[in-house]
Amino acid sequence: MLSYLLKRPIAVLMISFAVLLLGLASTQKLNTSLLPNIPIPEITVQVSYPNNTARQIETSITRPLRNRLMQVSSLKDIKTQTRDGMAVLNLYFQYGVSTDLAFIEVNEMVDMAMNSLPNDIERPRVIKASASDIPVVYMSITQDSIASDDQFLELSQFVNQVIKRRIEQLPDIAIADMTGHVEPEIKIIPKYNNLQSLNLSQEVLIQALRDNNFVLGNLMVQDGAYRYDFRFSNPLENVKDIEQIDLNINDRLYKFKDFAEVIKTTEVIRGNTFYNNQKAVQLAIIKQSDAGVYELKEKISQLISTFQEDYPNLSFHIHQDQSQLLKLSIDNLKTSLILGSFLAIIIMFLFLKDFKSPLIIGLSIPLSLVVSFFLMYVFGISINIISLSGLILGVGMMIDNAIIIIDNITQKLEDGKALFQACAEGTTEMISPLISSVLTTSIIFIPLVFLSGITGALFYDQAMAVSIGLFSSLLVSIFFIPVLYLLLIKNQHKSKIIKERINLSRLYKKGFKLFYMQKKLTFLIVIIFLSFGVVLALILPIKGLPDLKQSEAIIELDWNENISISENNKRVQQFFDTVPFVDLAIETGEQKYLLQREADKSLSEAEIYVKFSSVEKLQAFLKNFKAIRHAYPKIQYSIQPPENIFQYIFGQEDAQFEGQLYSTQSLEAPNLSRFDSLKTHIPFNFKPLAKQELLSIKIQHDKMLLYNVSYEKLTQELKTLLNQNYIDNLKNTDQIIPIRFGIGEDNLSRILNSTFITNNDKRWIPLNQLISVNTDLNYKIITANRGGEYLSLIPVNFINNPEKIITTTQNVFSKNSNYDIKFSGAYFENQNVLKEFIIVALVALSLLYFVMAAQFNSLLQPLIILTEIPINIGGALLLVWLFNGSLNVMTGIGIVVMAGIVINDSIIKIHTINSLRNSGLDMDEAIQKAGVMRLKPILMTSLTTILALLPFLFISGLGADLQKPLALSVIGGLFIGTFVSLYFIPVLYRLLNR
Numbered sequence: 001m002l003s004y005l006l007k008r009p010i011a012v013l014m015i016s017f018a019v020l021l022l023g024l025a026s027t028q029k030l031n032t033s034l035l036p037n038i039p040i041p042e043i044t045v046q047v048s049y050p051n052n053t054a055r056q057i058e059t060s061i062t063r064p065l066r067n068r069l070m071q072v073s074s075l076k077d078i079k080t081q082t083r084d085g086m087a088v089l090n091l092y093f094q095y096g097v098s099t100d101l102a103f104i105e106v107n108e109m110v111d112m113a114m115n116s117l118p119n120d121i122e123r124p125r126v127i128k129a130s131a132s133d134i135p136v137v138y139m140s141i142t143q144d145s146i147a148s149d150d151q152f153l154e155l156s157q158f159v160n161q162v163i164k165r166r167i168e169q170l171p172d173i174a175i176a177d178m179t180g181h182v183e184p185e186i187k188i189i190p191k192y193n194n195l196q197s198l199n200l201s202q203e204v205l206i207q208a209l210r211d212n213n214f215v216l217g218n219l220m221v222q223d224g225a226y227r228y229d230f231r232f233s234n235p236l237e238n239v240k241d242i243e244q245i246d247l248n249i250n251d252r253l254y255k256f257k258d259f260a261e262v263i264k265t266t267e268v269i270r271g272n273t274f275y276n277n278q279k280a281v282q283l284a285i286i287k288q289s290d291a292g293v294y295e296l297k298e299k300i301s302q303l304i305s306t307f308q309e310d311y312p313n314l315s316f317h318i319h320q321d322q323s324q325l326l327k328l329s330i331d332n333l334k335t336s337l338i339l340g341s342f343l344a345i346i347i348m349f350l351f352l353k354d355f356k357s358p359l360i361i362g363l364s365i366p367l368s369l370v371v372s373f374f375l376m377y378v379f380g381i382s383i384n385i386i387s388l389s390g391l392i393l394g395v396g397m398m399i400d401n402a403i404i405i406i407d408n409i410t411q412k413l414e415d416g417k418a419l420f421q422a423c424a425e426g427t428t429e430m431i432s433p434l435i436s437s438v439l440t441t442s443i444i445f446i447p448l449v450f451l452s453g454i455t456g457a458l459f460y461d462q463a464m465a466v467s468i469g470l471f472s473s474l475l476v477s478i479f480f481i482p483v484l485y486l487l488l489i490k491n492q493h494k495s496k497i498i499k500e501r502i503n504l505s506r507l508y509k510k511g512f513k514l515f516y517m518q519k520k521l522t523f524l525i526v527i528i529f530l531s532f533g534v535v536l537a538l539i540l541p542i543k544g545l546p547d548l549k550q551s552e553a554i555i556e557l558d559w560n561e562n563i564s565i566s567e568n569n570k571r572v573q574q575f576f577d578t579v580p581f582v583d584l585a586i587e588t589g590e591q592k593y594l595l596q597r598e599a600d601k602s603l604s605e606a607e608i609y610v611k612f613s614s615v616e617k618l619q620a621f622l623k624n625f626k627a628i629r630h631a632y633p634k635i636q637y638s639i640q641p642p643e644n645i646f647q648y649i650f651g652q653e654d655a656q657f658e659g660q661l662y663s664t665q666s667l668e669a670p671n672l673s674r675f676d677s678l679k680t681h682i683p684f685n686f687k688p689l690a691k692q693e694l695l696s697i698k699i700q701h702d703k704m705l706l707y708n709v710s711y712e713k714l715t716q717e718l719k720t721l722l723n724q725n726y727i728d729n730l731k732n733t734d735q736i737i738p739i740r741f742g743i744g745e746d747n748l749s750r751i752l753n754s755t756f757i758t759n760n761d762k763r764w765i766p767l768n769q770l771i772s773v774n775t776d777l778n779y780k781i782i783t784a785n786r787g788g789e790y791l792s793l794i795p796v797n798f799i800n801n802p803e804k805i806i807t808t809t810q811n812v813f814s815k816n817s818n819y820d821i822k823f824s825g826a827y828f829e830n831q832n833v834l835k836e837f838i839i840v841a842l843v844a845l846s847l848l849y850f851v852m853a854a855q856f857n858s859l860l861q862p863l864i865i866l867t868e869i870p871i872n873i874g875g876a877l878l879l880v881w882l883f884n885g886s887l888n889v890m891t892g893i894g895i896v897v898m899a900g901i902v903i904n905d906s907i908i909k910i911h912t913i914n915s916l917r918n919s920g921l922d923m924d925e926a927i928q929k930a931g932v933m934r935l936k937p938i939l940m941t942s943l944t945t946i947l948a949l950l951p952f953l954f955i956s957g958l959g960a961d962l963q964k965p966l967a968l969s970v971i972g973g974l975f976i977g978t979f980v981s982l983y984f985i986p987v988l989y990r991l992l993n994r
Contacts, residue, residue, distance in 0.1 A: 012483045023370030026377035041093035042129040058082040068113040082782040135284035140275035140317045156181035159281045172291035177284040179591040180273030182266040186739040189261040201758040271589030339948040368398040371472040387465035398473035400941040423482040433911040436855040437904035438470040447843040515983040533874030541886045548961045552611035557637035565589045583611035658825040659793035669789040686793040690780035709759045872973040879972030894969030902977035
């Protein structure tokens, strides 16, 4: 068939152009996203119950809701966090469960549980997790001229009614989630002196307001042949209407404003957002699941340009751009492609002293890549970080396959073959080993698909991308390269084709003689690198992603004091006043995001995103930030990189290692006093539990009876004093504004001591005679799971020997039947994943063996190649260790890439040895000649890959940091792998074929 194609080069070129055209068209249709759109088996239930303590919510809401939700089918685990005013229940399911059906079932369980919950609670919100939930970008809107709360209220309403809606009109936008904005509110402040002068209570004002704030709807009347709709308009539409409400007091008319001050203000602020220390409204822009990241980012940029022209008094700031990670991956692919192609051309020229052979490589690589994009479109694979990592491997194999085919054709020409015959035979000889190399590389990924959970789902995209890339390179190498070689070389004189090439044969033969004769030395080197692989695999730290030297960070802090939101804002802003940041986005207190998985923050907490111009400036800032403990010793904080899609999906919510202390005698966790007595029995240092001081108001029931005061009046008065007495809504044409009774002061002790309340006999009684105020210390957060409430004990430092700690702790608590302690965390999950991965790796190696055994028709020869893998891994891990690296996702991908390259070299070398032996050469002569024949392809493929990746070791930046572990493992593995392919494989082949 190949000879047939070589006789019809025009047909091959036209087919190539047709495929190129289809591939270019498909690239316009390919979806670009950060990760494949895979379901995340997690559902969150959020409960809001303002003005109630954590203990009240846990007892009356969270516990019955948790018990009901534990009946949901396929539930893997449930974890709840309850704090003042809210609760969050996280439900984790087995991967593969239909999250749509689980979402419906969870909603049904919530509806069934509503009968056992308090009557005044809003229905809990149920949120289904998705990979597209993470915002693509954050947008902060600020205005320089804001000087009052009323102006910021105008900005909030403008962003909500104009900016947010215009952004959400983009078809690729799912929602622009808003926070930091404020809502209007009508506040009524009673004039107690005027009320007391007429012996009135605030109930008179409340009833008058409700009587006048009515909506009767429409009536339909008929007048002869005509029909009319009558609408009763609401008499109250603004502050002035409320002030003009008439009250009949002792047969005399008064105005509402005579007894109360009515003002339009902002709601009670429980959270703020700031950008560069300016008060801001923040939008978290979330894309549709099938939207392209690049296209969306471009549309948002265009829309911002329009906003800046239309609203010059506003500033629009973009930060935490998630598309950067995808951009870096694509840039890495481009860098690998350009560097690899350029170096392959240079090295090919140095080895072959020929300009046209490198040109063939330069033309074949883009064609292979475009074919890959076309096949990705056909199989529905998007361009994402996972599939791109597979294509990077494919690019390396494209170059290697091209080098192997061209070098073999050139060798046929040197042997005196005619050009047509050299192209046909040189390519045909390599078809079998190239197919075998493609199968062996692809087959490594097939068992990885069977890994449980999300990891296995992600490996599907990578396995498909690798297989597509390798298949494309195989097609181009077999059909396109020999035809192109024939067209470019056919008019050239044969003497010009075969030129003096770099003579490495003599150097190779000297080395071959040394290691072939001194087999003990060869095995000693191999054993050393095998030892490196075993030892370093045990001591290298294991991480999900490599440590990225970023110039940005997120700081989550809790002042651990009962401070107001204004004091929280003041402390955070004061600290950052003198910090030379580039971007600073601050969220203090509670936020108003609609889609929020995590529990909302309290008024004393803050989340700060800070970006600097360089990594060094960030490190210097973080070093100085630790000094904040001197000014605020109670503060608790954590510093972490900005959230990205990897951390959203793979980020383990659990701590690495966590002790869970339960009470066996109560449904509640051990209280503070009991826990203090148990601390000394816990054999590790753990992070302090978050506590908070509460003001407890105790009603004096005997005084209530003595002074004839109703509980309803007391409750209403306390709500008014605390600015929490919601009465009704003011319904005008464009919005609904809540109406609250409150007072202007915020000094609690003075308020309680100076306030009077009317009893049922209309006598004024001092409020401080009816209540007493005490302080109480309790847990800030109540945690629970299937086993009930527990105290979360997280070690301060990493524990090197968890099993010993578990045994010691359980022995201590086994002697006390009142308490029980259990352990969980990412450590146990990682152990299970590691065991599973070992099984999958053994399956992959078995499949490799089966494929190679079928190709070589031998049970021994595949073992020769498989022994190379652990040796090369030792070289890879050694270089990773020398550069202070870790075992992470990129290191693993690098090892797979390296293994694919060196295995291919060894497969082709053994294939050449077998061919030479079949032609009549004895074993030693065949081994030596095959080494000389395969010397230059092995060196060229190794040098091309090493030199292409070498810059990543010395350049800085997020992209380089992400690629560096891959580069280290590939370079280290290829360095020793080249030695193994050249010298150890022949020695082992000779020993096993005596």
